Amino acid sequence: MSPAGAARRGPDLARAACGGAAAPGPARLLEIACPPDLAPRPGDEVEVALSGGRFLAAVGLAYLLPTLAVVIAAGAGLALKLSDLGVALLCLPALALSLIPLALAGRGEGLTEALRVEALHPAGPSEPDPCGP
Secondary structure: OOHHHHHOOOHHHHHHHOHHHHOOOOOOOOOOOOOOOOOOOOOOEEEEEOOHHHHHHHHHHHHHHHHHHHHHHHHHHHHOOOOHHHHHHHHHHHHHHHOHHHHHHHHOOHHHHHOEEEEEEOOOOOOOOOOOO
8 A cells, every 4th residue: 555545544535535526626516406395414315316318318418429420430431432540530520529419418407407306315413524624
């Protein structure tokens, strides 16, 4: 075990594992509408759900569209009898352009509105918040 790893124990290690603490730059908070009978507090675990159709649309944008764009660009490059380097250079802008819809979908409120709170699990009084101070 390295000396740097030995120094990271207890709450520091838990805080480093927290998604918000590990992400570089300012965190983007999601505001999800919560039923009136649930009142989450810091440290509580909240289960959220996403409809199957919305999930498949997000997966398609993230994985299927870029793959199809690269395959179509590679096929077009091969049909034009380009060299391997030419085909690769043709695939790069196709891949970049295919990621634009995913980036735009992530900025919109559509995904946040599709999330719904299913359950709330209150944190016990003895459980420290790994993302807290």
